[in-house]
Amino acid sequence: MSFTITEENYIKAIFHLQQEDGNVSTNALAAELHTKAASVTDMLKKLKLKKLLSYEKYQGARLSIEGKKLALAIVRKHRLWEYFLVDTLQFGWDEVHEVAEELEHISSKKLVEKLDAFLGFPRFDPHGDPIPDSHGKMAIQQQVNLIDLPLNKPAEVCGVGSQSTQLLELLKHKHIGIGTRLEVKKTFSFDHSIEIKIRNQNSFTISQQLAQALFVKPV
Amino acid sequence: MSFTITEENYIKAIFHLQQEDGNVSTNALAAELHTKAASVTDMLKKLKLKKLLSYEKYQGARLSIEGKKLALAIVRKHRLWEYFLVDTLQFGWDEVHEVAEELEHISSKKLVEKLDAFLGFPRFDPHGDPIPDSHGKMAIQQQVNLIDLPLNKPAEVCGVGSQSTQLLELLKHKHIGIGTRLEVKKTFSFDHSIEIKIRNQNSFTISQQLAQALFVKPV
DNA sequence: AATTAATTTTAGATTTGTCTAAAAATAATT
DNA sequence: AATTATTTTTAGACAAATCTAAAATTAATT
Structure with missing residues (x-):
């Protein structure tokens, strides 16, 4: 079909x-x-x-079961192509979504499997979302919202909550990207902003909205 | 547009x-x-x-001029993707055409340029056809039909005249592929078959039809 | 419970790319 | 040159995916 x-x-x-x-x-x-x-x-x-x-x-x-299977196959292709674009072709991780929306509809099963192997069977895409394997299984993400990260626990940015260019512009300006290591130093209940520290940089505060848009994993 | x-x-x-x-x-x-x-x-x-x-x-x-520009852009994408499939993903050169028919319609200009650079700006695809560059210019192939190759002139297979599976099956059986080095040793006017010699192998004859389906370049 | 509001579905129309069957134009043949 | 054959175009219809406007259903509120 x-x-x-x-x-x-x-x-x-x-x-x-x-x-x-x-x-x-x-x-x-x-x-x-x-x-x-x-x-x-x-x-x-x-x-x-x-x-x-x-x-x-x-x-x-x-x-239905069939529908879920199809959905997972599409998501798999989308995320594998995103990984390819960033990892192999050096795209910025903020410019791959549109292209992957097209590539996800290429039908060849063999292409998907070969691409997966070439990329080394990655389990998460550049936005931190899990890539379904060839059976549709996804790794469970042990990622946590930055707002929920305990104080002074070293963590690494592994995903963002949205692909809006406004968010990505802000992240670029603050030099935050996938893989950035950071710790939360302080939280302010007044506006729910939090102070974070990136290795080799002075601490600075970020808004609640920004913190909610960032996912990290303990490292 | x-x-x-x-x-x-x-x-x-x-x-x-x-x-x-x-x-x-x-x-x-x-x-x-x-x-x-x-x-x-x-x-x-x-x-x-x-x-x-x-x-x-x-x-x-x-x-029109516009139409030709569009055609060249599509041909460029088709052949770059074929090159990618064979060179990077290890597809057989006889199984890439169908997939490239789909990939050639992916619209992102940036993707094409990045792919081209990643592949090292190849000038010929796995079937020996020239790949238009970003301005639509193609290298002129100094390739010659095997039937026209002078006796004892060393040459290298660089293209095939059709993508039919029947042809590709025959080539696989005879261990002839892109890059195969050979010389013509003799021609038979009776049936226009020709005797060829591949390095480290005994000579053998191939039919007129097969010879006409092969393009070689002097080496 | 009755009325208002919101959501969802039907009915009918439109666009894109396709088809069949018949008409028109061009090419080939006697 | 007239007739036949081939190619190409028109006319009208159809399936896919969409839309607007109106009707039907469900949800919310007084």
């Missing part, structure tokens, strides 16, 4: 909105895919026929 | 059928693209509106 790019994008969007909780609503999907609710209804009927999801009128949708 | 995958495939097909001679006929295009003449007519009208080609009723089509 093979699917159109549009169908794959719907499946991926449902997968991302589904995480545990209940069914995905028509409106939520329309927003995620920058389309209209009426279009979503049509597509959900079609994807139900193809047995990729369960769907009842007015009740939203939920991926 | 951006184009659909279908439009790009039409432009590429016209480019390949156009080589020097006159205009490309509707029927020739329909055959090349496995579609019907009526569909081709519709698309030619559309591509004319987009100024990618000139077209007059019943007179066939010919690419």
Whole structure:
């Protein structure tokens, strides 16, 4: 069975909105895919026929086993290509998302497996998100939100909570990137800002919003 | 200006059928693209509106400067990706065409340039075809059909005339591939077969059809 | 519980790329 | 030159994915 790019994008969007909780609503999907609710209804009927999801009128949708398998295959390709772009082609980690959105729809199974092997079977992409293996299994991330990191515990930045250019601009300015080592030195309850220290630099404070957008892992 | 995958495939097909001679006929295009003449007519009208080609009723089509530029960009991507698949991912050179047909439509300009640099700016793809550079210029191949190679002149296989699996199966069996060094030892006018000698092997004869499908360059 | 608000679905239209069947133009042949 | 054959175009229809506007359903609020 093979699917159109549009169908794959719907499946991926449902997968991302589904995480545990209940069914995905028509409106939520329309927003995620920058389309209209009426279009979503049509597509959900079609994807139900193809047995990729369960769907009842007015009740939203939920991926079937088949649908989840497809979603994981797409996510796998997306993240492997992101890793390739950053690691092999030296792209900035803030400029790979768009390109990977296209590459994730290349269908060759063999290509994915060869690419995975060439890259050395990476388990996390440049944004810190886990890459599903060829069976769809993902490593569980022991990453923690920077806001939750205990004082004076050395950690390494391993992911960001968004791909907005505004965030990435700020990170570039502060010289924070994937792999940056840091410790939290102090927290301020007034505005929930926190003071962090990067190796060989003076400490400085960052806003609550920024800290919430950063994921770190103890090192 | 951006184009659909279908439009790009039409432009590429016209480019390949156009080589020097006159205009490309509707029927020739329909055959090349496995579609019907009526569909081709519709698309030619559309591509004319987009100024990618000139077209007059019943007179066939010919690419404009713009159209040629687009065609060269697509061919560039196709051949760079083929090179990548063989050189970096260790694909067999007989299994890359299909995948490259998909990859050639990835739009990112930056990706193409970075890929080119990563590969070391190769000038010929694994089938021996020249790769257009970023300005659309191709190296001129001083390659010659094996049938035209003078006796006892050492040469190296640098291209094949078709991608048919039947041909590639035969080449694999005879241990002939890109880079294989050989000399022509004798020609037989009866059936136009030729006797060739590969370094460290006994000479053997190959058919006229096979010789015509092989391109070599003096070395 | 009744009314209002929000969400979701239907109905009908549009665009892109395709098709078949019939008409028009060009090319080949006697 | 007239007829036949081939090629190409038109006309009308269809499937995929989308849209707007109106109707139906569900959720929220008074």
